[in-house]
Amino acid sequence: MSTNRTNKKPATLADVARKSGVAAMTVSRAINNSGYVSPEVRKRVMAAARALQYRPNMLARQLKGHSLKAIGILLPDIANPFSTELVSGIREVLVPHGYTTFIATTDRSSEEERAALQSFVDHRIDGVIVATRGTRFGTESLQSLAKQNIPTVVVGRDSGVARIDSVMADHYQGAFDAVTHLISIGHRRIGFIGIAHEDRTSLRRYAGYAAALKQAGIAEKKEYIAGPPDAPAFATQEDGFQAMMQLLDLPKPPTAIFARNDFAAIGALRAAHTRGCRVPQEIAIAGFDNIPLAAFTTPPLTTVEQPIHEQGAQAARLLLDRLAGTAGRARTVVMHCRLVPRESTLK
Amino acid sequence: MSTNRTNKKPATLADVARKSGVAAMTVSRAINNSGYVSPEVRKRVMAAARALQYRPNMLARQLKGHSLKAIGILLPDIANPFSTELVSGIREVLVPHGYTTFIATTDRSSEEERAALQSFVDHRIDGVIVATRGTRFGTESLQSLAKQNIPTVVVGRDSGVARIDSVMADHYQGAFDAVTHLISIGHRRIGFIGIAHEDRTSLRRYAGYAAALKQAGIAEKKEYIAGPPDAPAFATQEDGFQAMMQLLDLPKPPTAIFARNDFAAIGALRAAHTRGCRVPQEIAIAGFDNIPLAAFTTPPLTTVEQPIHEQGAQAARLLLDRLAGTAGRARTVVMHCRLVPRESTLK
DNA sequence: TGGAAATATGTTAGCGTTCTCACGCTAGGC
DNA sequence: GCCTAGCGTGAGAACGCTAACATATTTCCA
Incomplete structure (x- = not known):
């Protein structure tokens, strides 16, 4: 016996459609502000959606070839202040573009790094920012990302891989x-x-x-x-x-x-x-x-x-370029350090 | 004009099926070790999968009602050493159970917290561990998680919400x-x-x-x-x-x-x-x-x-209980601090 | 006044998986 | 020789969503 009390599955488009007496497609249009929907129907649909606590299933959407608008950040660990500032810089650029960020950590292990990247890929994130220290295995992982055509930017070192941008400070x-x-x-x-x-x-x-x-x-x-x-x-x-x-x-x-x-x-x-x-x-x-x-x-x-925040922001901008498909060969941005x-x- | 060179889409079950001359269903069975598959066919399928670099699409799987085996960790920021140790303790327990962890940060803002949690939910993670400091808005977000029946554990403070477990140290x-x-x-x-x-x-x-x-x-x-x-x-x-x-x-x-x-x-x-x-x-x-x-x-x-690592591990264990469906009312675990x-x- | 264009909705199909059901095949028991 | 039981495989539907096409109504200008 399960412990469900309110355990209905989340509402789907079809549920909303039924409740508001229109076709699923119309609901989709209303929710996404795409195509024509009469103000009256839109209102009805929105009300039904709210009542059912409807939230679109991003994953189903992705299946139809849509992006999840999510990018992965790979960090060596999250102890050092470097990580915080970096993430902050990245998010400053990415969030306004509608992207969600997810962080994974590697505990400085190549095996974990491989697994974390694989996990990102499996979850179909749109791109990756990698800030781990360079290792031989790490480079292999990057190559694999490049092969799978996943937009990637490396922070803190040279990627060493064609088609992968790098941002670093001039240590x-x-x-x-x-x-x-x-x-x-x-x-x-x-x-x-x-x-x-x-x-x-x-x-x-x-x-x-x-x-x-x-x-x-x-x-x-x-x-x-x-x-x-x-x-x-x-x-x-x-x-x-x-x-x-x-x-x-x-x-x-x-x-x-x-x-x-x-x-x-x-x-x-x-x-x-x-x-x-x-x-x-x-x-x-x-x-x-x-x-x-x-x-x-x-x-x-x-x-x-070193300008950590700015490195994050720059990395995010390079990534946006790659995501947009503009951006050809790998670029390397080197930033100045201050005594x-x-x-x-x-x- | 796009920049694709190797830009084929990732291989699908159907691709593997075609290559190995069997039906998609059989490939699925071979990949997941479910149902009957003859050793010979399994071998053939596995070879084809490897050759095509096939990776199952977790999202499609999820559509069929399967879990993504991913849990979200919500942190206030990632600067403090607390976060690292906590995540390490969490992963120590969760990873062996096949779960992936994703981290989101809130920059100590309630608005970001709400957005991050929503993002987790939208991406259909299986459960959440929340380690942000308590705020009035934060509690609302937690309540919303509880209402959606998403297994949740709070670390570092009392959740203040029924059906959400807490782990904390005795400050x-x-x-x-x-x-x-x-x-x-x-x-x-x-x-x-x-x-x-x-x-x-x-x-x-x-x-x-x-x-x-x-x-x-x-x-x-x-x-x-x-x-x-x-x-x-x-x-x-x-x-x-x-x-x-x-x-x-x-x-x-x-x-x-x-x-x-x-x-x-x-x-x-x-x-x-x-x-x-x-x-x-x-x-x-x-x-x-x-x-x-x-x-x-x-x-x-x-x-x-304070036993940070152990708090993480404990939180993960509580979460596993909730995920398994065992676990009734909310539990609170308080751990000892050492001078x-x-x-x-x-x- | 005709009909093209704009507006508003519905239908169908398919994304990649897995579930259900159904079909064969081989043994083994009566 | 026929029936069950265990294997091994496949066909088709379905998950929730949206692109593409189809249909219906209204608008508006030549």
Whole structure:
């Protein structure tokens, strides 16, 4: 025995048609404001629809070749502030166009990523915005999307796939600016925190760091690069803490640190405090991302801000182009990053 | 002129049937392992399906009265660590049961909440888990879900609606424990940060604070309650910062602070440092939520941990019950919170 | 005044699936 | 040899909706 009390199925077009004494087609026209319907009939139909709490079955509609007006957003996780801002930027553009957004997360696993994308496709969303970190498997998934002709935009990295647009911030430039800033206030021994030395080449933020050193004529020192092994897609507070401890143990530790992201920077800050090492007097620390909490650390953290909201909006606009069918070959939009100096790197 | 190159529509059952020389029905049976199909035919069908990259159209299936095996998760936003852990707990339970999860966010707006829920319903998801903060409009939306007989579970607060289950942590108890801890290490002048005095009654965390004071025979002081006006949903670092500044301006400021959440606590911490007020020596600060960064502030933050992951899992289990049709009247599950003492309240 | 154009409704078919029913076939039991 | 029972397969309808066509009425200008 079931527990239904009000458990009638939702009303259908036919129900509304019966109740208002017209054909189903007429109801469809009235509901969708398409074709001719007399004001009087329209009123009658609308009343019946309201009375029956009628809601069109989008899925049946889709079967007839209509779009669901829904797009999927694939995120690595939803913990970081990046995700929020990004989604907000995306929705700002998409919602006015009548699109619904659905988010799926991957827990940073390729398998989950594959499954989530498949799920989007199975549910016949109109397009996808992918913001996961790049992995080999991930690229395969993207290729599969491209093959199925599903409009896709990648945020935060190069898609690496023809016909898939990318939006990203210029992490290279942001890192370059941050490290140049450290150099300009007198530092010569500058460490990089957040990635192991052997994985460093895959990271644009590292490349910017290296380029800034080079331009200033400072030699890179292998022992100044510290971070978790096996190239994680991300660095945590814990990673930053460990890495900083390692650097502080050096006979001649760096006088300034550029951390891969603010989480790592905050871990580094904690390590410095733990060792009784004053920031910024004895060691300067800069991060990347300008998470909301960065302004509230002790001392407030110098960092690099990337235009996250705007990246989301831009991604959405590119997607709209693809959905409209205009838009030919893949485009890549690169956005500028801005240095946000705070007290953690005071002179 | 369109840009199609590989733009064939996805293969259908009929395509697979044609290719393997059987009827559509047989293909359906083979794909779904239902009914009788000879091993030989099954093999042939599967091969054809693979070759054509066939994927069943879930929407068409749904038309025939089948479930989409998808559930919607409604979140206030996705910035806070709460959301991630919650989703992770939910998925841990739901995914093994074959369900896909979709997330929608409301940007803390009732209007968006209504739209998002409607969107879930329109897309015929099987059930909903709602984790937004309670609002009057929100409750209306919930009632509407109940009326449509859509299995729903609310996380983080009481649903206030018959036939809708709730899962929450005992914030009252958590706050009580935290404040009792502050009292036990000698504090008598204890401030509350994160909500304006006139809004305080709606907040269980405040109630726990008040109860702890009362039990210790300490009179509540109105001027020790500080927080943003008419913003009951959440408190940010900025709110905490402002509130703390206000408390420090009192002729006789509190010696300990209990903040509504860790973000507010971190803002308070910053304010204390800004004023040159040492933590915990001159003022102790405790937060709530145990966000990952709480262990990495200076000094590390005493806080209260709520079992977020487990709340998600529990919510998912309740939802599964409702989906199965077992489950009668609304149930409410309350989970215990745990005090996490750190250096910000050292004796 | 004729008839084309505009208005207002209904009928039919079909989207991709699966359900129901029906049809054969092979065994096995009387 | 005929009937049931279990297999294995197919034909047709139906799910809720809308495009395309068909029909009926009114309007309006040459």
